Amino acid sequence: MTEIATSKVNFRDIDNILKSFDYNKSYLIAMLQKVQEVYRYLPEEAMTYIGEHVDGLSPATVYGVATFYAQFSLEPKGKYEIKVCDGTACHVRGSMPVLNAIRNKLNLKEGQTTCEGGLFSLEIVSCLGACGLAPVCVINDKVYPQMTSDAISTILDTLMKEEGVA
Amino acid sequence: MSEDKKTLIIEGKEVEFTNEPNLLEVIRKAGMNVPTLCYRPDLTSFGACRMCVVEVEYPNGRKMINSSCTMPPEAGIKVHLNTQKVRNIRKMVLELLLANHDRECTTCEKSGACELQKYAEEYGIRHVKQYAQREVMVKKDASSCALIRDNNKCILCGACVRACDEHQGLQVLGFANRGSKTVVEPMAGRDLGSSECINCGQCAAVCPTGAITINDTQLDEVWKAINNPEKKVVVQFAPSVRVAIGEMFGLDAGVNSTKKINAVLRKIGFDLVFDTNFSADLTIMEEAHEFIDRLQNGGKLPLFTSCCPGWVRFLEIQHPDMLDHLSSCKSPQGMMGAIIREYVPQNHEGFTKDNLVSVSIMPCTAKKYEAKREQFKMADGRQEIDYVLTTQELGRMIKEAGIDFKNIEGEEPDSPFGKYTGAGTIFGVSGGVAEAAARTAYEVVTGETLQNVVIDDMRGTKRVKTVELDLKGTKIKVKIVNTLREAEKCMREIKEGKADYQLLEVMACPGGCINGGGQPQSCNDSNIKELRAQGLYTDDATGEWRKSHENPEIKDLYANHLEKPNSHKAHELLHTTYVNKRTNCYISVGE
Numbered sequence: 001m002t003e004i005a006t007s008k009v010n011f012r013d014i015d016n017i018l019k020s021f022d023y024n025k026s027y028l029i030a031m032l033q034k035v036q037e038v039y040r041y042l043p044e045e046a047m048t049y050i051g052e053h054v055d056g057l058s059p060a061t062v063y064g065v066a067t068f069y070a071q072f073s074l075e076p077k078g079k080y081e082i083k084v085c086d087g088t089a090c091h092v093r094g095s096m097p098v099l100n101a102i103r104n105k106l107n108l109k110e111g112q113t114t115c116e117g118g119l120f121s122l123e124i125v126s127c128l129g130a131c132g133l134a135p136v137c138v139i140n141d142k143v144y145p146q147m148t149s150d151a152i153s154t155i156l157d158t159l160m161k162e163e164g165v166a
Numbered sequence: 167m168s169e170d171k172k173t174l175i176i177e178g179k180e181v182e183f184t185n186e187p188n189l190l191e192v193i194r195k196a197g198m199n200v201p202t203l204c205y206r207p208d209l210t211s212f213g214a215c216r217m218c219v220v221e222v223e224y225p226n227g228r229k230m231i232n233s234s235c236t237m238p239p240e241a242g243i244k245v246h247l248n249t250q251k252v253r254n255i256r257k258m259v260l261e262l263l264l265a266n267h268d269r270e271c272t273t274c275e276k277s278g279a280c281e282l283q284k285y286a287e288e289y290g291i292r293h294v295k296q297y298a299q300r301e302v303m304v305k306k307d308a309s310s311c312a313l314i315r316d317n318n319k320c321i322l323c324g325a326c327v328r329a330c331d332e333h334q335g336l337q338v339l340g341f342a343n344r345g346s347k348t349v350v351e352p353m354a355g356r357d358l359g360s361s362e363c364i365n366c367g368q369c370a371a372v373c374p375t376g377a378i379t380i381n382d383t384q385l386d387e388v389w390k391a392i393n394n395p396e397k398k399v400v401v402q403f404a405p406s407v408r409v410a411i412g413e414m415f416g417l418d419a420g421v422n423s424t425k426k427i428n429a430v431l432r433k434i435g436f437d438l439v440f441d442t443n444f445s446a447d448l449t450i451m452e453e454a455h456e457f458i459d460r461l462q463n464g465g466k467l468p469l470f471t472s473c474c475p476g477w478v479r480f481l482e483i484q485h486p487d488m489l490d491h492l493s494s495c496k497s498p499q500g501m502m503g504a505i506i507r508e509y510v511p512q513n514h515e516g517f518t519k520d521n522l523v524s525v526s527i528m529p530c531t532a533k534k535y536e537a538k539r540e541q542f543k544m545a546d547g548r549q550e551i552d553y554v555l556t557t558q559e560l561g562r563m564i565k566e567a568g569i570d571f572k573n574i575e576g577e578e579p580d581s582p583f584g585k586y587t588g589a590g591t592i593f594g595v596s597g598g599v600a601e602a603a604a605r606t607a608y609e610v611v612t613g614e615t616l617q618n619v620v621i622d623d624m625r626g627t628k629r630v631k632t633v634e635l636d637l638k639g640t641k642i643k644v645k646i647v648n649t650l651r652e653a654e655k656c657m658r659e660i661k662e663g664k665a666d667y668q669l670l671e672v673m674a675c676p677g678g679c680i681n682g683g684g685q686p687q688s689c690n691d692s693n694i695k696e697l698r699a700q701g702l703y704t705d706d707a708t709g710e711w712r713k714s715h716e717n718p719e720i721k722d723l724y725a726n727h728l729e730k731p732n733s734h735k736a737h738e739l740l741h742t743t744y745v746n747k748r749t750n751c752y753i754s755v756g757e
Contacts, residue, residue: 044353044354047353047354048353051337051353057337058336058337058338058340058353058362059353059354060337060338060339060340060342060351060352060353060361061337061340062353063340063342063353063354064340064341064342067342067343067344068341068342068343068344
């Protein structure tokens with residue numbers, strides 16, 4: 001565990017998060033959400049820190065909760081988190097071509113979820129509850145309805161231009 | 167038992183119940199049983215395996231299937247244990263479990279003792295459909311010197327996860343991932359050897375399959391040493407081994423097999439057989455005097471006992487700031503290891519520093535770890551104790567050697583270091599170390615003979631016991647806990663200044679060493695640990711001596727070699743040091 005000394009995790013930040021929840025283990029999920037807000041994923045050292053400093057928890061237990069819920073990521077996520085809905089409605093209305101367009105655009109290999117440079121990350125989710133707008137994508141909480149492969153490409157181009165990488 | 171007695175009907179028989187936590191306990195109390203893989207009386211009900219399902223018929227005629235380990239008993243219900251419907255469910259459960267199980271049974275460590283194997287046989291499972299056949303085998307985790315984990319054998323019953331949390335409060339093992347990808351593992355899939363595991367083996371003790379077993383890789387090495395004519399192999403065995411090993415050979419739990427073990431070990435080929443009870447007496451001599459010294463000269467109090475290697479490791483990792491409370495005495499295993507190295511070559515012809523191999527038989531998986539401690543290294547870099555085997559492994563040696571344990575004629579141990587007192591033998595049960603220390607401390611402090619040696623309040627398998635003693639004016643308070651969950655509470659008490667006791671005895675396993683992780687598996691019957699404890703107390707009551715300082719071999723050892731307890735020589739051989747094992751990840755910025 002020597003890598004911890006050089007890690008980018010600031011334990012003081014983590015501790016402030018724990019303090020805001022009074023070190024109460026009932027708020028573990030909320031704590032993890034806050035940590036993920038800061039780092040865009042859950043660094044192992046952060047989970048260990050929580051496990052060691054919150055009464056009644058251990059690193060293994062925190063890890064168990066973090067890996068149980070799909071909302072938590074153990075890999076760094078992109079600045080823009082793209083969620084493609086593949087619920088039944090979106091699937092039949094063509095979510096797969098949208099997904100493939102994103103993969104091509106971002107040069108994502110099989111199994112890779114975050115693009116080179118860390119600007120975008122891609123996640124397939126089950127029904128977002130907006131079937132009337134199918135197929136749906138969500139980028140950082142903004143909903144994009146009735147997507148096509150062309151439409152999503154345009155959106156990604158715009159975002160890339162804003163970030164100055166296109 | 168002040169509650170009203172209520173009744174229900176099991177298999178047509180009216181059964182009374184009072185405050186049983188679940189229907190399964192009522193069924194067992196009525197002398198009947200249902201199969202279960204995940205229910206353990208000492209742990210909370212989990213309802214994971216679904217093998218204990220029964221058909222429940224309510225007074226209004228409604229019938230339903232329920233798992234008896236999670237269902238509270240209800241008055242007036244009729245319970246059917248083995249209807250065709252129930253049997254079909256159990257068969258389906260078994261088939262599904264087996265479908266995803268590594269069924270390489272013949273070479274499995276647990277073969278013959280595996281509950282899954284047993285039920286598969288009892289329920290006549292002959293085919294396993296290709297539901298979700300395990301395709302990829304995962305690697306065994308043999309990184310720990312105490313335990314081996316094989317997740318291909320895991321049925322996710324959660325017994326180990328519960329044991330680690332509910333007994334030890336450590337949660338080293340947890341469930342990770344979800345659904346069909348769920349696994350039991352330490353943090354982030356690390357191996358057990360690099361986790362904060364204290365090697366107590368309680369996870370292995372409750373595992374129904376071969377998913378967590380005792381690391382028995384030293385067994386072959388021991389056979390090799392025995393068969394090597396150039397080696398002289400010396401063995402010691404711990405208090406609790408004598409009241410449990412018989413269970414593997416059809417004897418009742420608690421039957422004292424000391425003399426049989428002496429005989430068996432010689433027959434197996436060990437050259438000298440010593441009793442760890444002797445060094446338990448030696449530990450008392452050192453520890454009682456250390457305690458008195460701290461008491462009279464303002465030393466660090468409360469003094470913590472240091473016999474339990476799980477507890478010592480727990481303290482080194484979790485509370486390194488408390489290490490100065492810990493007695494500097496080595497454990498009985500450690501003391502015997504040092505004594506053997508020092509005096510066997512002097513006392514016995516043919517034994518030299520180089521050809522001597524030291525083996526110990528322990529009820530404990532953590533003793534394997536203890537023997538590897540840096541502090542137990544000799545000047546030449548070798549360990550004082552070469553190999554540690556558990557009670558279970560000794561049982562396997564006896565079987566392999568084809569010895570008829572039940573009928574073997576008992577023998578005496580070798581001398582010196584074979585004689586023991588009742589104080590040494592009760593080391594195996596929670597409260598025993600404190601009781602033994604009190605017997606010697608009383609006589610040392612008061613200079614009078616202690617008439618009534620039994621301290622009833624220190625006995626029993628309760629997790630926390632507090633006893634006040636009056637050493638003729640010197641009042642002391644002793645706290646006795648077993649399980650590290652309780653020990654952790656004591657650490658807090660002490661840090662908050664709320665501890666009013668001067669001696670703290672800790673054993674990591676529930677009930678003490680008699681229920682250690684290396685003992686024959688007994689997790690389905692809470693009575694077994696009581697019987698083993700009773701076996702040791704009987705050994706104490708019927709022995710020739712009951713106070714450590716009365717042991718004639720102990721007297722000789724001090725007279726001829728060690729001078730007096732806590733002498734310079736005694737410190738050199740019998741005392742040890744501890745180190746802070748807290749790793750970087752425990753850095754606290756909050757404090």
